[in-house]
Amino acid sequence: MSHVVPVAELSQQVGQEVTVRGWLYNKRSSKNVHFLELRDGTGIVQTVVFKGNVTPELFQLAEGLGQESSIEATGLVKEHGKLKGTYELDAKDVRVIAHVARQYPISPKEHGTDFLMDNRHLWLRSKRQHAILRIRHTIIKAVRDFFDGRGFTLVDAPIFTPNACEGTSTLFETDYHGEPAYLTQSGQLYMEAAAAAVGKAYCFGPTFRAEKSKTRRHLAEFWMVEPEVAFLDLEGDMKLGEDFITYIVERVLETRAEELKICERDTTFLEKVKTPFPRITYHEAIKILQENGHPEAKVGDDFGGDEETVISNKFDRPLIVHRYPSDIKAFYFKRDPGNEALALNMDILAPEGYGEIIGGGQREDSLERLEAAIGHHKLPMEAFEWYLDLRRYGSFPHAGFGLGIERTVSWICGLPHVRETIPFPRMLNRLAP
Structure with a gap:
């Protein structure tokens, strides 16, 4: 079994299979890949879910994840191809701990101070x-x-x-x-x-x-x-x-x-x-x-x-x-x-x-x-x-x-x-x- 590693320590795990636990901070998707930004409190790691590397059910699961869903991702730690000193996770498995179905209140758009303080x-x-x-x-x-x-x-x-x-x-x-x-x-x-x-x-x-x-x-x-x-x-x-x-x-x-x-x-x-x-x-x-x-x-x-x-x-x-x-x-x-x-x-x-x-x-x-x-x-x-x-x-x-x-x-x-x-x-x- 892979061991759980904080995002801040992924630089020491290149080439190793590890598990990261946290929350979905952001997501980008295309036809064959999902990029899940996973934050765990120590940092944010891009978790790459390739369609060919996971089951169809898992790929569909990743597509439906809402922002701030808590998840556990397991995969191989790699150095980012373009950003030196940045690491990513090539996922082979994603487990949902708690799925967020509703729209997250704080979006990238501008919010007023009172709204942000209320939230x-x-x-x-x-x-x-x-x-x-x-x-x-x-x-x-x-x-x-x-x-x-x-x-x-x-x-x-x-x-x-x-x-x-x-x-x-x-x-x-x-x-x-x-x-x-x-x-x-x-x-x-x-x-x-x-x-x-x-x-x-x-x-x-x-x-x-x-x-x-x-x-x-x-x-x-x-x-x-x-x-x-x-x-x-x-x-x-x-x-x-x-x-x-x-x-x-x-x-x-x-x-x-x-x-x-x-x-x-x-x-x-x-x-x-x-x-x-x-x-x-x-x-x-x-x-x-x-x-x-x-x-x-x-x-x-x-x-x-x-x-x-x-x-x-x-x-x-x-x-x-x-x-x-x-x-x-x-x-x-x-x-x-x-x-x-x-x-x-x-x-x-x-x-x-x-x-x-x-x-x-x-x-x-x-x-x-x-x-x-x-x-x-x-x-x-x-x-x-x-x-x-x-x-x-x-x-x-x-x-x-x-x-x-x-x-x-x-x-x-x-x-x-x-x-x-x-x-x-x-x-x-x-x-x-």
Whole structure:
């Protein structure tokens, strides 16, 4: 009996009889031959069914197969006669596992976005979406390999949180056995506790934002990785961030060239991602805006997508913007000793208009200053008693950041909208499938 082989390994089986299992991706037929494109998740192989090589019943069976029928094909592996490095299967037998009789909903014609999103469970089978999934997988593996290889410990942060510590407007509230609870926006505060235990910690999981935003950069549910490092300052945090992004991009370029080609990604932009990244202060970023079509930009403004695009377009690789005004940043950032009006924070902006992919910085390690910041932001002090304990019992300088997986996938793949970066996106007006 022939053995079952993944399509990706057919190059090692030339001249051998094997079996491939999968789904009918496409079919072309003539009087004497059927060309069945069979996909199995690892690739697509052309299965050639010659009329003279099979029984009349089998040849007729192949002719009637509908798209996405699941089948098992057995035959001889050959190198394609015209396409070097491509292999095909000269079939001697085809067995139908499940026949699809109805018309497949997604055809080669143009479909609207809503139609494709309604059929997301089927759209994932297309070449482009399949390629994006594989690039996403590589990015996630690179994330884990980077931190695991640098001595970090994975520490899982909770998804349910008891307090809306920064206001409820962008949090999803739920019932937790009769008490209000919220879906997490970030695991950062918990990673600060973890860093005091293991030195270098990171969490990696789903996070939730209830912003009523319809921009191409926003999802209601997304995945984020958040490292936190004891005895790290802002300078070290920026270095960690640029090393991290460079590592991810290099891994994708090394292992996913074919998938990037399917996405029609111009990789010359990605090949420029080398350390060190350009670094500018927030005030320098404001000046860039004022000189490039945003004369109204002023100190104290936060940056949206349009502003980030203008700033990043001045550079050919990711850019670090650091030291924003402390008044527009979260309460937990340490202030710059050289200028108390500034926070020791940083954002890393992806080029080509993809905006912020990393946000982080150094945390306030002084108990008194942190208490004052909580009061200044009018947050409930009792909700932060456990967080303040981290300063009461062996406080230490520390820093970290968060990287959103979906924005990173969007940038690396060159996608126009973040909805294609996650298998089943959750957006303002979409909760299905």
